[in-house]
Amino acid sequence: MVETMRWEDGKLILLDQTLLPQKKEFITCENYIRVRAAIKKLEVRGAPAIGAAAAFGMVLAAKEASNRPAFIETLARMRDDLISARPTAVNLAWAANKLFALAEQRNKEEVAPYKIVGELEQMAKQIYEDDIAINHRMGEFGAEVVPENAVILTHCNAGALATCGWGTALGVVREAHKQGKVAMVYSDETRPLLQGARLTAFELCEDNIPVTCITDNMAAWTMKTKGINFVVVGADRIAANGDTANKIGTYGVALAAKAHGIPFYIAAPVSTFDFSITDGSQIPIEERKGEEVKQFRSEVTAPAKALTFNPSFDVTPNELITGIITEHGILRAPYTESIEKLKKLTVNS
Secondary structure, eight states, X not given: OOOOEEEETTEEEEEOTTSTTTOOOEEEEOSHHHHHHHHHTTSSOSHHHXXXXXXXXXXXXXXXXXXXSSHHHHHHHHHHHHHTTOSSOHHHHHHHHHHHHHHHHHHHTTOOHHHHHHHHHHHHHHHHHHHHHHHHHHHHHHHTTSOTTEEEXXXXXXXXXXSSSSOSHHHHHHHHHHTTOEEEEEEEOOTTTTHIIIIIHHHHHHTTOOEEEEOGGGHHHHHHHSOOOEEEEOOSEEOTXXXXXXXXXXXXXXXXXXXXXXXXXXXXOGGGBOTTOSSGGGSOOOBXXXXXXXXXXXXXXXXXXOOOOOBXXXXXXXXXXXXEEETTEEEOSSHHHHHHHHHHHHHHX
């Protein structure tokens, strides 16, 4: 299984996912600005992985801020700058705020900044380790609802590359494959940056899990003609009513699954839930540069004068979702009630 990141000698080492599958190159981040750039440029991507990277970015930020007079005020500005890199994936803000809250509390207790940096480093490492364990638990819960001889469709990449290891949606696929349930996985290419083709297919090939690449506009016809009987995707933010933001194109996949009577599941950890928003209309949708639509890497694919619309995410309404797979089990409709129970469970844990 491919390694997404590692913390080594006080530096964050990230696999550059923009170069996959042709090259495996790693980026060394020695300050939070480089971590922010990696998140912005999608060198690291996927909500859980962004969260873990942000946690280590906060450690680097705190180390830098510890040499300045206004430690906590400086760290607050750095945190806000880090969070602004990608507004939709809630794990980014979750991790950055979690570390900042610890720093703020310890600062009030008059703990020396250099000691706070050490405590933040331990918290970031814990977030990393917890993510892997959480993914394995999600995989076990999710595999229970994967049918025998499963023909699975997934969109974008919600695997080891999108997390600290194992994966959310692909964690479900991996566990089901271990149990001998998976006949084939169909991977949407996921325009405009081809995360499904470049990353998901790459991961599955690495693990010897059968995978077939299709273009995004083949998904509905593939459901109709190839016997797809299970759809699972990841998530970047889930509202309190179950409306889910995920990579652009997910909404269309959910509509097609509904039309064909195919179960459509989300796999996401509790850190991806935003309990503060009531529904998907409140989820900020990141829009990226038009060049991503009109070219791929160095190849131009559209006229220079053409306008572009490039939302990075869409929102799937809860009524299209069969279940939401979490580390605490599978949530079912009515989602307002099941998510409220999840909130109480995590608050009390």
